[in-house]
Amino acid sequence: MAILKIAQIGHPVLRQPARELTLDEIKSESIQRLVDDMIETMRDANGAGIAANQVFQPVRICVVEVRGNNPRYPYKPEIPLTVLINPIIVPSGTEMFSNYEGCLSVPNIRGVVKRATQITLTYRDRTGKPFSAVVEGISAGTFQHECDHLDGKLFIDKVEDAGTLCSWENFDKFYKNAFVTAISEMVERNRLRVEEI
Numbered sequence: 001m002a003i004l005k006i007a008q009i010g011h012p013v014l015r016q017p018a019r020e021l022t023l024d025e026i027k028s029e030s031i032q033r034l035v036d037d038m039i040e041t042m043r044d045a046n047g048a049g050i051a052a053n054q055v056f057q058p059v060r061i062c063v064v065e066v067r068g069n070n071p072r073y074p075y076k077p078e079i080p081l082t083v084l085i086n087p088i089i090v091p092s093g094t095e096m097f098s099n100y101e102g103c104l105s106v107p108n109i110r111g112v113v114k115r116a117t118q119i120t121l122t123y124r125d126r127t128g129k130p131f132s133a134v135v136e137g138i139s140a141g142t143f144q145h146e147c148d149h150l151d152g153k154l155f156i157d158k159v160e161d162a163g164t165l166c167s168w169e170n171f172d173k174f175y176k177n178a179f180v181t182a183i184s185e186m187v188e189r190n191r192l193r194v195e196e197i
């Protein structure tokens, strides 16, 4: 396994829609190695997720995981390690919430993005098995952020009020307490139900 370099904003690979993988490709040694390396890279950087184009591979893979006491996102509930290949997200309903997001490819910037409160995800896991997941609450924002990467989109594209943009230091200093209070309902509603299809 290896820790990979993370593409930073301005690199064209972050703006390139990633391509789908075939079942044979998913099972190949090179894709299995890429998945292992993405997991290691995400954990090393304390990310909540990472998409393949963030490590310069424009293919439709993202990994998500939140473990206890993530220093970048201490208020986020845990998400078990989930490898999503060729994911499709469909919002359930029209309810949205405001999420303060950051990104390993956008150094030292956070900003408020509106996200669907409940989504249905379909994807293949790293063995190629198809799954369906219903995600509700703050974790739904994490999955939407990662899947946006695969379409060449960054969270800053969706920041409606540029006045919310801030450094991580200033987020902690000026916005964190109010945000943690505002998001508490979305943390309480957090739910992740995964089933094989």
Ligand code: ZN
Binding pocket: 102, 103, 104, 105, 145, 146, 149
């Ligand atoms: Zn990101």
